[in-house]
Amino acid sequence: MLPRASFVHLVAAVSLTACSVQPAPLPVRGSPDDLLLLAGEWTGSYEGKESGRSGKIYFELSAQADSANGSVLMEAATKPRIVGYKALRGFWREPSATSPNRLTISFVRAEGGGVHGTLNPYTDPDCGCTLHTTFLGHIEGDSITGTFKTLHLESGTSRKGTWEVTRQG
Numbered sequence: 001m002l003p004r005a006s007f008v009h010l011v012a013a014v015s016l017t018a019c020s021v022q023p024a025p026l027p028v029r030g031s032p033d034d035l036l037l038l039a040g041e042w043t044g045s046y047e048g049k050e051s052g053r054s055g056k057i058y059f060e061l062s063a064q065a066d067s068a069n070g071s072v073l074m075e076a077a078t079k080p081r082i083v084g085y086k087a088l089r090g091f092w093r094e095p096s097a098t099s100p101n102r103l104t105i106s107f108v109r110a111e112g113g114g115v116h117g118t119l120n121p122y123t124d125p126d127c128g129c130t131l132h133t134t135f136l137g138h139i140e141g142d143s144i145t146g147t148f149k150t151l152h153l154e155s156g157t158s159r160k161g162t163w164e165v166t167r168q169g
Contacts (some may be wrong), residue, residue, distance in 0.1 A: 028061060028068045030110030035061070037139050038068075038110050044165030046072065046148065051159050059165065072103040072119065101125060103133075114138055115146070121153070129154050135163065142167040 028035060042059040059070035101122070108117035119133040130153040137146025145164045152158070 025069055026105050026108060028108045028110065034110035034112070037113065038115065040142075040167045042070075042144065042165040042167055044144075044163065046161055046163035048150070048159055048161035051150070051161070053161075057163060057165050068108065070105050072105070074101045074103055074122075074125075115144065124152070127152075137163070 028038065030038075038059075038061045040061065042057070044057045045054060046057060047054045053074055055075045056073045057070070059068060061068040103122050104120045106118050106120045108115065115137045117135055119135075121130050121132050123129070124131050131150050132153055133148055133150045135146055135148035137144045143164065143166050146162070148161050148163060150159045150161070
């Protein structure tokens with residue numbers, strides 16, 4: 001079983017309520033009981049262990065719906081780091097993006113108190129590589145905690161991180 005907390009946390013990291021453009025609704029799959037666990041407005045954050053990136057997550061699911069609104073806002077890393085030999089030929093490089101990037105969630109599934117999903121592929125602002133992110137989470141009451149894994153499609157290297165979200169009043 002996959003934890004739901006990770007899914008919601010990742011979704012929250014992708015979108016901020018402060019952003020002016022609302023992404024298109026994304027499909028959410030699961031039994032009515034599992035979807036009910038995800039119902040509500042969730043906000044939180046994520047942090048990439050190796051990448052040094054962090055960001056905000058926003059996710060909202062109606063109790064009567066099978067689709068949701070949500071996004072993740074990826075912020076640039078705060079210090080230089082090596083991204084990978086194949087991607088940058090082993091050189092240290094300062095982050096190139098100073099403004100956050102909005103990422104979109106493409107799939108979410110709720111199952112057995114857990115949640116998992118994927119983001120649409122996106123471009124790494126540091127190396128220009130295509131990235132693919134999956135996430136897992138576990139729901140406990142009004143909070144979801146989880147992990148995510150980002151794969152550099154060109155080099156085959158991956159990075160991990162954590163996320164968490166809280167249901168709002």
